[in-house]
């Protein structure tokens with residue numbers, strides 16, 4: 001597995017090794033030991049799976065507040081997304097900065113979204129399926145979001161008129177969003 005760092009410390013892209021042959025391929029899409037050897041230690045306890053039927057579906061930017069903050073390990077099993085992670089830890093030297101990465105069924109890349117970061121994804125092709133592991137359970141009371149098009153973030157999404165959920169149409173800007181993440185706090 002290749003581990004590729006990004007400009008945001010803690011946000012890494014993982015590239016599992018796929019073994020191709022005349023049948024197709026085989027890969028270990030998740031191996032706790034391999035990740036631990038790369039210094040990545042998380043006890044994932046829930047798997048999530050979503051289908052976006054159309055290209056241009058944008059989900060996000062989402063996070064769960066402390067004490068129900070989530071680490072996410074995100075990948076795509078059909079289609080492709082432009083996946084975005086934003087540092088929203090107050091006092092962080094990279095507060096408000098984001099990274100965008102293409103995850104696709106073809107490139108098999110995964111992105112690790114640490115606690116204290118908001119996450120969003122925009123589909124690049126129809127029938128895109130996102131799979132991700134999380135290290136705490138869903139908690140609707142702690143679920144929060146930030147507007148995908150917050151001008152303070154200036155995210156270079158691949159489209160300007162995305163298909164959004166009702167909730168994501170009404171998300172606040174980062175400056176107004178409820179956020180109890182503190183840089184250097186207990187976000188392990």
Ligand SMILES: Cc1cn([C@H]2C[C@H](O)[C@@H](COP(=O)(O)OP(=O)(O)O[C@H]3O[C@@H](C)C(=O)[C@@H](O)[C@H]3O)O2)c(=O)[nH]c1=O
Nearest residue numbers: 048050059060061062063072119120121137138139165
């Ligand atoms: C996230 C989640 C949602 N749900 C339910 C709530 C709702 O009825 C339905 C759809 O939820 P949402 O509209 O929040 O789904 P979605 O917009 O796909 O939300 C996801 O977006 C991406 C970007 C993330 O990072 C995820 O953590 C998650 O927030 O599924 C669960 O039952 N369990 C869960 O873990």
